[in-house]
Each structure stands twice: as structure tokens, then as C-alpha cells.
Amino acid sequence: MAVQLLITNRNLVVQGDPLDGWTNLDATKKFNEPGSGSVDLPARPDVMAQLQPGNRIMVIRDGAVWMSGPLEIPADFTWSVTEEPGYGKVTVSFSDDLAIVAGYITWPTPANAWTAQLANTYRQITSTNAETIIRTLINENCGPGARTERRIPAFALDAVATVGTSTTVKTRFEALLDTCRRIAVDGGGIGFRTRQTSTQILFGCYAPRDLTSTARFSIGLGNLRSITSKQSAPTVTHALIGGTEPETGTSGRTYVQTADAAAAASWWRVEKYLDGSAENDTNGELSQAGKEEIAAGAAPVELATVTVDTPDLKAGRDFDLGDKVTVALPFGVEVADLVRSIHLQATPDSGEYVTTLIGSPEATSDPATVKAIRTLGRRLGRLETR
Numbered sequence: 122m123a124v125q126l127l128i129t130n131r132n133l134v135v136q137g138d139p140l141d142g143w144t145n146l147d148a149t150k151k152f153n154e155p156g157s158g159s160v161d162l163p164a165r166p167d168v169m170a171q172l173q174p175g176n177r178i179m180v181i182r183d184g185a186v187w188m189s190g191p192l193e194i195p196a197d198f199t200w201s202v203t204e205e206p207g208y209g210k211v212t213v214s215f216s217d218d219l220a221i222v223a224g225y226i227t228w229p230t231p232a233n234a235w236t237a238q239l240a241n242t243y244r245q246i247t248s249t250n251a252e253t254i255i256r257t258l259i260n261e262n263c264g265p266g267a268r269t270e271r272r273i274p275a276f277a278l279d280a281v282a283t284v285g286t287s288t289t290v291k292t293r294f295e296a297l298l299d300t301c302r303r304i305a306v307d308g309g310g311i312g313f314r315t316r317q318t319s320t321q322i323l324f325g326c327y328a329p330r331d332l333t334s335t336a337r338f339s340i341g342l343g344n345l346r347s348i349t350s351k352q353s354a355p356t357v358t359h360a361l362i363g364g365t366e367p368e369t370g371t372s373g374r375t376y377v378q379t380a381d382a383a384a385a386a387s388w389w390r391v392e393k394y395l396d397g398s399a400e401n402d403t404n405g406e407l408s409q410a411g412k413e414e415i416a417a418g419a420a421p422v423e424l425a426t427v428t429v430d431t432p433d434l435k436a437g438r439d440f441d442l443g444d445k446v447t448v449a450l451p452f453g454v455e456v457a458d459l460v461r462s463i464h465l466q467a468t469p470d471s472g473e474y475v476t477t478l479i480g481s482p483e484a485t486s487d488p489a490t491v492k493a494i495r496t497l498g499r500r501l502g503r504l505e506t507r
Contacts, residue, residue, distance in 0.1 A: 124467050125181040126160065128171040131191075131274045133320060136171045146467040148180050148188050152442040152459065153302050153312055155220035156188055164198055164211040172196045178215045179317065180465075182473075187437075187465060189317040190217035218315040218322050221273055222263055225297040231261040231268070243293045247404040251285030251308020252326040255301045258290070259324055262297050279325025285311045289405040291398065307412060312443040329443030333457045336440040338428045338479070339449035346476065349425040350450060357393040357418030358385040360411035364397045375401045379411025384419065393418070424448065424458050424480040436463045436477050448479055 126140040140162055148158030158180065162168050172195040179189040193214050200209030228235075229242040246254050256278055260266040263273050286309040292300050305311050305326075313326045338344050364375035377397070385391075395414060399406035426448050430436055440446055442460055449455050462478040 123183045124187075124473070127179040127181065128192075129177045129179060130173075131175050131177065133177070133275050133317070133322070136173075136176060137167065140168060140171075142168075144468055146180070146465070149462055149464045150188060150217065150442060151462045153305055153314075155223055155298075156190070156217040156462075157193075157215070157220075158188060158465075159212055159214045162211050162213060163207075164196075164200070164209040166208075169196065169211065172211065172213060178213065182437075182465070186317050188217050189322075190215055190220055190315075193220070218276075218317070219298065221276075222259065222315070222324070223296065223298040225263045225271070227258060227262060227292040227295050227297055227300055229293045234268070243291050245289075245291045245404070247289045248287050249289070251288050251304050251311055252282060253285075254288065254290050254304050254308070255285075255313055255326055256281075256324075258292075258297060258301060258304075264324070273322070275320065276322045276324065279316070279323035282326050282328065284326055284328040285309045289409055291404075291406050291409075303413065306416065307409065314442070327443075329445060329459065330440075331445045332440050333445055333447045336434060336444065336446035337449065338426065338434075338446065340451060341449075342431070342434075344428050344431045344434055345448070346427045346429050347425075348448070348450060349423075350456070351423045353423070354388050355381070355384045355391055355418050357391050357414055358382075358388070359390060359392045360395055360414040361392055362395045362397045362407045362411050364402070364407055365400050367400055375407065377402050377407040377411060379408055379415055381415050381419065391418070424456050426458075426479040428477040428479060430475040430477075436460075436475050440477075446479060 124146065126143060128136045128140065130136060142163040142165075143160050145161045146158070147160070148156065150156040172192065174195055175191070176195065177189060177191050180187045193216050195213060197212040197214070198209060227244055228238060229244050230237075230239050231244070233239070244258070246257060260278060263271055263276065265272060265277055288304060288308040290300065290304055301313060305313060310329065311326050312329050313324070315322055315324050317323075358381045360379045362377045362379070364377070366374055393414060395410055397407040397410055402408055434440070440460060442463060444460050445457055446460060447455055447457050458480050460477055460479055464476045464478070466474045
């Protein structure tokens with residue numbers, strides 16, 4: 122098994138020898154979301170000396186960085202004379218570097234100090250490539266172009282990938298990563314991620330690949346472990362958006378409609394009214410809100426599939442996060458969907474075990490109540506920032 126663990130400080134300086142004696146490594150990478158993991162270590166003095174607040178961990182697999190990021194819980198220590206004799210055990214919980222980006226919000230005037238933010242002002246970028254918008258928001262809020270006190274140490278922008286389509290953003294005090302995720306969906310379904318070099322954490326965008334003809338999963342191929350498939354009626358096919366009341370002049374209120382005609386024809390018409398955050402649709406804000414509502418209320422097949430690596434098809438080598446792959450259902454239907462997460466489990470005795478979650482945005486292990494709370498949180502956040 123070729124897994125190695127290294128601890129660095131926030132400036133990526135390695136703090137000691139590779140960690141040995143570890144057991145039960147568990148690390149999950151996610152598409153356009155922070156990954157997370159944990160590992161059990163012997164609580165020896167040389168190990169504990171490295172597990173300091175602000176430090177980071179690098180999970181190296183087959184000579185490449187599988188995941189790297191901050192220690193969220195540097196030391197969860199246990200000892201007992203019967204179960205953990207000797208030095209005891211320490212469990213370390215960590216995230217990948219997108220978790221640091223997730224700790225920021227979008228400032229309406231990023232160049233100004235917090236005490237000098239302008240009232241009733243939004244950070245707005247219109248009719249621009251999605252990758253450009255995401256890179257701009259990252260750079261000015263936490264990257265090298267941000268105010269000195271907001272810059273993430275050793276953090277920089279990766280090379281431009283030239284991906285995405287034109288879209289628009291209007292944001293104010295929203296979670297930075299949530300805003301980027303929304304732009305990525307609206308701007309062509311692109312991906313974004315961090316990667317670590319020897320001296321920097323690089324943030325960049327990329328275009329997921331269509332591997333539906335080469336990356337295939339089925340019971341017969343022996344690379345499927347579980348399948349859950351469900352299709353439901355749409356919750357909205359026609360989003361009806363009303364602009365804010367005009368502050369000046371005599372012109373009336375602007376109304377915009379966004380529709381999914383195909384869904385309405387296949388199922389039935391479902392209308393939903395939305396209060397827009399702009400006076401008109403000159404810059405596309407009202408249409409954008411409608412598109413987001415239509416996407417959230419669409420009726421795709423909700424597919425949650427757990428796959429397992431085989432010699433012929435391996436995660437990270439033959440496919441990766443965001444790629445579109447094919448899943449053959451037992452009753453003769455094939456569904457193409459995205460790779461949402463990749464889960465690595467490893468122990469020194471049993472070796473590595475890698476599984477992949479494939480499915481729609483609703484494919485998740487979260488309970489329904491957790492998903493509902495997240496949805497309400499996003500909507501309330503938008504209301505509070507108007």
C-alpha cells in the first residue's frame with residue numbers, strides 16, 4: 122500500500138518525518154465542495170508535537186497528493202489501560218483546502234476595509250465567462266488580490282483553463298463557496314478545486330469530461346455495490362419573477378418568466394412566484410433567479426450509486442470528480458450522471474478500498490432534514506443580503 126501522511130504548517134513547510142503507525146485512514150473528496158477525512162495515530166510525543174492548531178495534513182497516494190488541507194480537530198486523544206495502553210490513540214480530523222475558502226463571505230467592495238463597506242452595494246459582474254467570475258471572486262476575497270488580512274497563506278490562482286459559459290452574479294455577504302458553486306452550475310456545469318504543489322495551494326477551474334462510453338458501471342462488470350434510483354414530478358416548470366418596485370420614474374414593475382417547456386409537456390405546468398432582487402432584467406438578474414429555481418425543481422432521475430475500483434476502472438486514473446459516467450440499472454435502463462465524491466479507506470493490514478458516489482445533485486448520504494436545512498439556509502441568506 123503506497124499511502125504516506127505528512128504534516129505541514131500553514132506555509133506548507135513539512136513539520137517532521139512521515140507519520141507511521143497510523144490505522145483507519147478515511148478520506149472523501151467531493152465535487153465543488155470541501156472534502157474531509159480522519160485517521161487514527163499512536164499518540165507518541167513525536168506525533169503529538171506535529172499536531173498543532175493551524176497545521177495541515179497531506180495524504181499522498183502512489184506518489185501524488187490525494188488530499189491536503191487543514192487539521193480541523195488536531196488531536197482527539199484517548200487512553201485506557203485495557204483498550205489503548207502505552208501512548209494511547211489520537212484521532213485527527215481534517216478537511217481539504219476548499220474548507221478554508223468556505224470560511225469567507227463575499228464583500229460588496231472587497232478593496233475596502235470592513236468598516237468602510239458601502240451601504241446598499243452589491244458585488245456585481247455581468248455577462249462574463251463563469252471561470253473568470255469565480256477566479257475574480259476568489260482572488261479579491263481570499264487570494265493574492267485580497268486585502269492583506271484576508272489572504273490565505275501560500276494561496277494562489279492556478280493557470281486559466283478557459284472553461285465555462287457566460288453568466289452573471291450579484292452577491293453581498295453570501296458564503297463565498299456557495300456563490301462559486303452557483304456560478305459553476307449556471308456557467309456550464311464547470312468544476313473547481315484546489316491542488317497543492319511543493320510551495321503553493323492553487324485554486325483553479327476545470328471542465329468535467331464526458332466519459333459515458335468508457336467509464337461504465339454495472340452489476341455484470343462487478344464494479345457496483347449499491348443503486349438507488351428515483352424519478353419524481355417537477356416542483357416547478359414556470360418560474361414567474363417580479364422585479365423590485367421602481368424607485369424613480371413612472372414605469373411599472375418588471376415581470377420575467379423562465380420556463381422548462383419540455384418538463385411541462387412531459388408532466389404538467391407548475392408555476393412558482395419569486396420576488397426578484399433587481400428592478401429590471403437589464404443585467405439578467407431576474408432571469409438568473411428563474412433559471413436557478415427551474416434547475417432546483419427539475420425532475421431528473423435521482424441516482425445514488427456506490428461503485429468500487431477494479432483493475433480496469435479506477436477513480437483518479439480513469440475518471441475523476443465531476444466526470445459524467447454511465448450506470449446500467451438492473452432492469453435494462455442506462456443513466457449517465459456525474460461523479461459526486463470519491464472515498465478512500467485504508468489500513469496497513471487490509472490495504473486500500475476506494476468507492477465512488479455517482480448521481481444527481483440530490484445523491485447524498487445526508488438525511489432529508491439536513492438537506493432541507495441547507496436549502497432553507499441558502500434561501501434565507503439571499504433574503505438577508507438584499
